[in-house]
Amino acid sequence: xxxxxxxxxxxxxxxxxxxxxxxxxxxxxxxxxxxxxxxxxxxxxxxxxxxxxxxxxxxxxxxxxxxxxxxxxxxxxxxxxxxxxxxxxxxxxxxxxxxxxxxxxxxxxxxxxxxxxxxxxxxxxxxxxxxxxxxxxxxxxxxxxxxxxxxxxxxxxxxxxxxxxxxxxxxxxxxxxxxxxxxxxxxxxxxxxxxxxxxxxxxxxxxxxxxxxxxxxxxxxxxxxxxxxxxxxxxxxxxxxxxxxxxxxxxxxxxxxxxxxxxxxxxxxxxxxxxxxxxx
Numbered sequence: 001x002x003x004x005x006x007x008x009x010x011x012x013x014x015x016x017x018x019x020x021x022x023x024x025x026x027x028x029x030x031x032x033x034x035x036x037x038x039x040x041x042x043x044x045x046x047x048x049x050x051x052x053x054x055x056x057x058x059x060x061x062x063x064x065x066x067x068x069x070x071x072x073x074x075x076x077x078x079x080x081x082x083x084x085x086x087x088x089x090x091x092x093x094x095x096x097x098x099x100x101x102x103x104x105x106x107x108x109x110x111x112x113x114x115x116x117x118x119x120x121x122x123x124x125x126x127x128x129x130x131x132x133x134x135x136x137x138x139x140x141x142x143x144x145x146x147x148x149x150x151x152x153x154x155x156x157x158x159x160x161x162x163x164x165x166x167x168x169x170x171x172x173x174x175x176x177x178x179x180x181x182x183x184x185x186x187x188x189x190x191x192x193x194x195x196x197x198x199x200x201x202x203x204x205x206x207x208x209x210x211x212x213x214x215x216x217x218x219x220x221x222x223x224x225x226x227x228x229x230x231x232x233x234x235x236x237x238x239x240x241x242x243x244x245x246x247x248x249x250x251x252x253x254x255x256x257x258x259x260x261x262x263x264x265x266x267x268x269x270x271x272x273x274x275x276x277x278x279x280x
Contacts, residue, residue, distance in 0.1 A: 001213060002224065002269060003030035010039065019046040024054035024064050026275060027080065027192070027219035028212060033059055037067050048072065052087070055080050056189045057219040065090055075178055077125065080192070080221050081185055083178035084118045086170040107169045115171050122177060192220040192278040199223050199276050202241070222246055222275035229271040237274045246275040 002025035009020060009032075020040055024030050040047040051057075051065045052074035058064065065071035070091035075083045089100050170178070200209065200223075208226040212218045227237050237245050248254040249270050252263060 001028045001031035002026065002210060002273070003028070004032060004036065005265070006032035006035040006039070008265075009036060013043065013045070017043075017045055019048055021048045021050055022068060023050035023052070024057060026224050027054045027057055027221040027278075028210060028224075029054065029057050029059045029064060029216040029218065031213050033067055040068075046070070052079060053221045054219045056185050058217040059213075060215045069093065070096060075181070077121070080219055081178075081181040081188055082125075083170075083174045083181060084121050086174055086178065104169060107167055109171050110168045115173055118174055188279065189219050193218075195278040195280055196220045196223045196276075199278075220278045223278055224273050224275040226272045227274055232272060232274055240276065243277060243280070246277070248275070249273070 003023055004020070020036060022030050022033065022036055030036075037047060039045075047068035049065055049068040049071040051071050054064050055073055056063065059067070065073070070089060070093075073088040073090070075081060075086050075088070077084050091097050091100065196218075203225070210224050210226075231237055232247065238247070239245060249266075251257050251270060252260050252266055254270075
């Protein structure tokens with residue numbers, strides 16, 4: 001499932017361990033979720049779910065984010081649903097919720113220019129994809145589709161740089177956009193599941209798939225599969241059916257080329273895993 005291995009986690013725990021962070025990668029529910037939940041509870045170690053790539057995924061009918069003590073979600077533009085910038089934290093403990101709330105209260109709101117740029121980017125993405133996504137509804141966008149908003153619209157740059165929104169609160173416009181996105185989550189995930197099934201039918205036995213664990217329903221942010229390392233490096237899988245494939249992760253902190261020691265399995269995955277888009 002491209003996530004944590006229970007055996008390796010168990011070996012790595014020390015008396016200083018405070019928490020385990022469990023990511024659900026590319027929409028797949030992490031394989032050893034139930035084992036890690038039980039183990040962390042037994043040891044008194046906090047379990048934090050990283051649901052940034054898997055909002056809407058389920059295990060035994062339960063949504064991811066409900067298994068750990070807390071969970072984090074991301075809504076930047078590569079995620080299942082997006083409001084371009086921002087995220088969300090959820091937790092079971094009122095005490096932790098109060099602590100997170102106090103942190104948020106100390107954070108500033110973004111400048112108006114940054115909010116405008118987020119809305120410009122939203123309009124640009126809408127104009128790019130609206131013809132192919134009939135489920136997208138547009139009344140909310142009319143308020144922003146004015147000349148002073150779109151006349152200086154800039155394309156989204158894809159490069160590694162420090163975030164300009166780190167440490168800021170989500171403003172009301174961005175939160176409003178997210179509110180509409182959350183209402184579409186079920187429809188979007190249904191589309192992604194249908195697309196994943198079509199890709200599997202077309203490629204059949206040509207590649208090695210990552211299969212969902214038993215009793216789980218992925219959100220299919222992307223559809224990952226394994227190829228020989230030399231084929232990924234040669235560019236053989238850069239495109240399929242005229243669609244550009246995702247080569248992330250090509251490094252452990254893609255797109256930054258940063259060397260980190262101690263993650264041999266993840267490094268091997270970087271060499272062999274590519275992924276297909278699921279929202280076309």
